[in-house]
Amino acid sequence: MIRKGIVPFSFLCLCSALLSCQSGEADKTREITLSNSSSVDLTDKAIAISRDKLPDVPEGDVFPVLLTQSGDTVAAQLDDLDGDKAWDELFFVTDLPAKGGQTLQLSWATTKPAYTTRTSVRFGKRASADTPVQPVTSDTSYANQLPKSAGFGYQPYQTDGPAWENDKVGFRHYLDGRNAKDVFGKKVSDMTPEAVGLDTAGAVEDNYHEMKEWGRDIMAVGSSAGIGGIGLMIGDSLYRLGVTVNDTVNNVESTNFNIITEGPVRSMMQLRYNNWHPDGTNRTYTLEEQPTIWPGMYAYRNTAKISGLQGDETLLIGMNNLDRTDSIAEIDVDNKWVVLLTHDRETYRNEWLLGLALILPKDAYQGYMEAPATGKLAQAYFAKMKAAENQPVTYYAVAGWELSNEAFKDAASFRKYVQDLARQVTAEVEVKVN
Structure with missing residues (x-):
């Protein structure tokens, strides 16, 4: 079941990401751990991660693929905030329980995933x-x-x-x-x-x-x-x-x-x-x-x-x-x-x-x-x-x-x-x- 804030993207894109990993990009896969220390349940919480916090980003035009531990996809994008034609932040929204957390798997695809436009x-x-x-x-x-x-x-x-x-x-x-x-x-x-x-x-x-x-x-x-x-x-x-x-x-x-x-x-x-x-x-x-x-x-x-x-x-x-x-x-x-x-x-x-x-x-x-x-x-x-x-x-x-x-x-x-x-x-x- 797809939860709010988590949307599917095309099977082709997922296969592209997996093939990328199978062709020598496995070392580029990372875990992102999110921890909500507040007493508030967070819905569509905005998360921005600067590029310098993401090691081993593949060269060339790549796109993030974020998967939950249950295999659902979290819509994400790369944003160029200073206009220098290079992206600066990975951005996504997600739900987090009060005093709880979430672990996401980050990999990279060469085909841009198609997410629901929100x-x-x-x-x-x-x-x-x-x-x-x-x-x-x-x-x-x-x-x-x-x-x-x-x-x-x-x-x-x-x-x-x-x-x-x-x-x-x-x-x-x-x-x-x-x-x-x-x-x-x-x-x-x-x-x-x-x-x-x-x-x-x-x-x-x-x-x-x-x-x-x-x-x-x-x-x-x-x-x-x-x-x-x-x-x-x-x-x-x-x-x-x-x-x-x-x-x-x-x-x-x-x-x-x-x-x-x-x-x-x-x-x-x-x-x-x-x-x-x-x-x-x-x-x-x-x-x-x-x-x-x-x-x-x-x-x-x-x-x-x-x-x-x-x-x-x-x-x-x-x-x-x-x-x-x-x-x-x-x-x-x-x-x-x-x-x-x-x-x-x-x-x-x-x-x-x-x-x-x-x-x-x-x-x-x-x-x-x-x-x-x-x-x-x-x-x-x-x-x-x-x-x-x-x-x-x-x-x-x-x-x-x-x-x-x-x-x-x-x-x-x-x-x-x-x-x-x-x-x-x-x-x-x-x-x-x-």
Whole structure:
């Protein structure tokens, strides 16, 4: 029987791996021992092993094959994180019992195994208003290339920018200058169709606000930064990273987007905002963020860092607040994380319940604030985070839609889910390679 998080791959691939071992590669086979010392049962726990911890990797193009002691296959991938065309990490997710462990057999195949796809990044762009969208893995957008810029005047991006998802939930980032983060509510575990946001001719079309079999765009973003979007406070004043939909010139000179990796169990992208000039100031900042997603969670992880600081800034992490029915809850989780959480109808026409949460590192957390009801950065709550020059802040953004999981209809159930997720990501797993 195949357990959750463990998927089969083709018999041909397994034979390839075994033949590799029989042809002199047996010394390349290793055991990976995982030990969970926490009192938490771990589900789809993310495990990353750096290349330098894996001795005797065969030369050439090889692919990892991970087998449990019962012979089941654990989906895994090799990720190049620094863009040098050589992989840096072996990554997989697995289940581990509290105070328990697991031993995996690692071998290498010359044929890439075919695993069930549980994460994805989609990014498409058209070169002109009259050409179809094409899939691309990177892009640079300049300050005068907004949909309403003079001489530009069209939306170049499929779904307004990149979308990323796992088997539970999807998100999208408004790369068209707004830099807010929206939610795709999912009703299925499969990845959403590649043509979402396109018509039959490959032109950009807003067709994802209609309910489909897979789900739809559900969240009302307004003038907030969305769930997990970034802003800045200088002194007591709030500043939007980028502009609103009606602006014609961006306050970010250029924005670089790059898909770092896309695989069956982890997808990661990078956004870099070069020479951001917050409106009405003479300041210049550069900000980077790295949204990452793996299976099993109604959330994504983001890591943000900023340079150009003068000492009076506070990094802001947002969650929208267009439905003001539910007040925000601030929850301490084991003195390691602070959770900010709402459970109301942050959806189009207030149609569905949508729980939103931020899981924030307590050592950087400096409280929260409510943004104004109007303005360029409004209709939101913001976590105030300590800003240090070029120092990363890692947090999680959670979205629980009632049609994705019936338990999320209940505020207490959503709250428990978020607290449990915080403990899941906190739990450390000892990894030994023998």
